[in-house]
Amino acid sequence: MELELLEAQRLGTLGQLAGGLAHEINNTLQPVFSLAGLCLDQADLPDRTRERVEKIVAAAERGRNISRRALIYSAEREGDTLPVNLSETITDILAFLDETTISSVRIDPAIVPSSATVRVQPTELMQVLTNLVTNSADAMDSKGIVRVSCDYPSAEDDPLVSDFPDSRGVARISVADHGVGMKEGIRQRVFEPFFSTKKPRKGTGLGLSIVYGIVERWGGRIRIDSTEGEGTAVYVLVPLEPHNTTNRRGSNE
Amino acid sequence: MNRMLLVEDDEFACSALRELFEENGWQVVVAENGIEAMRHMTQISFEVIVTDVFMPEMDGVELVRQIRLTDKTQKILAISGGGAGMGSDKAVDIIEAIGADAALQKPLRNEELLLAVDRLTAA
Numbered sequence: 371m372e373l374e375l376l377e378a379q380r381l382g383t384l385g386q387l388a389g390g391l392a393h394e395i396n397n398t399l400q401p402v403f404s405l406a407g408l409c410l411d412q413a414d415l416p417d418r419t420r421e422r423v424e425k426i427v428a429a430a431e432r433g434r435n436i437s438r439r440a441l442i443y444s445a446e447r448e449g450d451t452l453p454v455n456l457s458e459t460i461t462d463i464l465a466f467l468d469e470t471t472i473s474s475v476r477i478d479p480a481i482v483p484s485s486a487t488v489r490v491q492p493t494e495l496m497q498v499l500t501n502l503v504t505n506s507a508d509a510m511d512s513k514g515i516v517r518v519s520c521d522y523p524s525a526e527d528d529p530l531v532s533d534f535p536d537s538r539g540v541a542r543i544s545v546a547d548h549g550v551g552m553k554e555g556i557r558q559r560v561f562e563p564f565f566s567t568k569k570p571r572k573g574t575g576l577g578l579s580i581v582y583g584i585v586e587r588w589g590g591r592i593r594i595d596s597t598e599g600e601g602t603a604v605y606v607l608v609p610l611e612p613h614n615t616t617n618r619r620g621s622n623e
Numbered sequence: 624m625n626r627m628l629l630v631e632d633d634e635f636a637c638s639a640l641r642e643l644f645e646e647n648g649w650q651v652v653v654a655e656n657g658i659e660a661m662r663h664m665t666q667i668s669f670e671v672i673v674t675d676v677f678m679p680e681m682d683g684v685e686l687v688r689q690i691r692l693t694d695k696t697q698k699i700l701a702i703s704g705g706g707a708g709m710g711s712d713k714a715v716d717i718i719e720a721i722g723a724d725a726a727l728q729k730p731l732r733n734e735e736l737l738l739a740v741d742r743l744t745a746a
Binding site for chain 2: 393394395399403434
């Protein structure tokens with residue numbers, strides 16, 4: 371369980387950091403909202419000044435939304451899934467991972483912008499991406515580029531899409547590296563708990579089995595393409611929410 | 624009586640909120656933390672208490688707990704910006720469970736705050 375504990379610690383540290391920063395940002399934005407609001411209450415405010423103050427409020431709204439997104443990672447909500455905008459959330463998570471987790475590996479994001487949402491637990495999404503990016507980094511001996519993509523494929527683009535009901539639509543997250551790759555016999559076993567090809571103390575063999583369990587809970591599917599000596603790509607497919615709404619108290623996103 | 628106790632440790636947030644509530648007809652007494660708030664409460668009564676959650680010395684959760692030991696009817700609105708290891712949504716859940724009448728996440732627009740105070744004091 372060593373790797374799992376380390377990951378839990380790392381996520382805990384990121385959560386602490388996000389919570390602490392969000393607290394400072396929220397307290398800083400409160401007087402901006404209050405005082406700008408009082409200015410706008412003045413009936414005799416010149417038009418140009420009113421426009422400027424309205425822009426201040428709009429910028430503060432943006433700050434409030436960023437802070438609330440950061441807080442998603444801070445609050446551990448056991449078993450609580452939320453409608454999450456995948457393209458925005460993955461972009462945020464990758465920014466965290468790029469800055470804080472793996473120093474010698476560069477993350478190359480290819481995220482298709484979309485307002486579509488999926489129902490997941492945000493901390494689990496972070497865990498899935500952390501596991502997959504860490505595996506890719508290990509496969510490249512912690513040097514190189516990990517390409518993380520998010521798109522919305524049709525059944526022609528990806529055969530796994532036909533496993534989902536037609537009306538819902540599917541989001542696909544992929545994490546690809548140009549590392550050592552895997553033999554077919556190994557590829558077939560990677561989701562088994564405690565199966566690992568890593569050196570002793572490098573891994574427990576639980577990472578991909580955890581990812582598999584999480585993706586199953588989301589009602590998703592997972593596939594691995596790998597060629598020995600060329601690299602590996604892991605694809606996670608998740609059903610889209612029927613309606614693109616969020617449901618967090620106090621949020622206007 | 625139109626008296627409010629505003630408990631807020633952040634200097635800028637405190638002064639802006641005070642101005643907002645005063646402009647809207649409240650007589651505002653401020654406290655930097657829960658201990659100072661308790662001291663004011665022994666001397667004056669307040670129609671409503673608006674308190675931050677994360678503060679040094681005595682935080683908002685402890686303040687609400689202390690008040691509810693002896694006073695079940697004091698109107699309390701908690702406003703939280705979250706803190707290290709705790710999202711403001713979780714802080715809001717906790718302080719409501721402890722006994723605040725309402726709790727909201729900072730930052731708040733003036734109309735959101737004034738509406739919340741109006742609802743509490745009208746009840």
